[in-house]
Amino acid sequence: MKRPTLRLIGLLLACCLTIACQSKPQTSTAGMFSSTAKAAQTVANDYTKPYLTDEKMNQFLASMKEDHNPFEVMFKEGGQMRNPLDLATQLEQFNAFAHKYGFQDYQDYTAVWGRIMAGEMQMWAAAMAKESADGFQKMIDSAQADLKKPNLSPEMRKMDEEQIANMQKAIADMNKADSKSTINDADMEMVKKYKDQIEQAQKKYKTS
Numbered sequence: 001m002k003r004p005t006l007r008l009i010g011l012l013l014a015c016c017l018t019i020a021c022q023s024k025p026q027t028s029t030a031g032m033f034s035s036t037a038k039a040a041q042t043v044a045n046d047y048t049k050p051y052l053t054d055e056k057m058n059q060f061l062a063s064m065k066e067d068h069n070p071f072e073v074m075f076k077e078g079g080q081m082r083n084p085l086d087l088a089t090q091l092e093q094f095n096a097f098a099h100k101y102g103f104q105d106y107q108d109y110t111a112v113w114g115r116i117m118a119g120e121m122q123m124w125a126a127a128m129a130k131e132s133a134d135g136f137q138k139m140i141d142s143a144q145a146d147l148k149k150p151n152l153s154p155e156m157r158k159m160d161e162e163q164i165a166n167m168q169k170a171i172a173d174m175n176k177a178d179s180k181s182t183i184n185d186a187d188m189e190m191v192k193k194y195k196d197q198i199e200q201a202q203k204k205y206k207t208s
Contacts, residue, residue: 044111050186052115055102057194060112063101064201070097071109072205116198118182119191129174136167143167 043049063069070093094106103109143160146152152160183191191198 044107047115047118047183047187050184051111052187052190054190056112057190059102060109060116061194061197061201063097063109064204066097070094071106071113115183115187116191119188120198122182122188123192123195129177133171133174136171140164140167 044051063071070090091106094109098104098106098109101109103112140163143163146160147157
């Protein structure tokens with residue numbers, strides 16, 4: 001699994017900043033969100049609460065097949081980053097596209113993508129941790145085999161014992177870090193369920 005790019009993380013942060021700006025007190029004609037909408041957005045941003053559903057995932061995957069997706073910068077490598085002000089000026093276009101695919105608004109759409117990306121990052125980190133742990137275990141096995149040699153010098157014995165202790169601690173630390181989830185288990189399972197379809201849909205946005 002490829003590591004999610006920092007550009008994607010930056011875009012989602014930009015979206016969050018836009019939401020924050022738009023949530024400030026405004027005039028009655030410019031106000032965008034009702035108290036209900038704000039409450040819904042709070043739930044959308046709380047990754048400890050389940051949010052993804054089969055319906056949302058299928059709507060999102062369908063949107064990625066669109067020839068002209070205004071959110072394309074979220075998926076396309078090398079796309080031009082938009083700053084929060086740019087996003088704010090295109091809310092109507094973003095919302096219209098989100099509505100077309102059954103989402104409440106662009107915030108609902110990006111909330112789904114944010115969870116997908118968080119899930120991908122979590123799976124990538126777990127895969128990297130396992131690869132590292134496997135390598136450390138091989139070093140432990142080698143050192144333990146070395147300790148069985150009858151003619152092993154005291155210096156080498158000490159080095160092997162220290163290596164074993166250090167590698168065991170490293171594995172324990174990685175296991176502890178891996179137990180900390182970025183998103184809730186229910187949403188993580190949804191990301192895993194649609195993993196292959198997500199990766200297939202993303203191929204459209206890969207540059208040569």
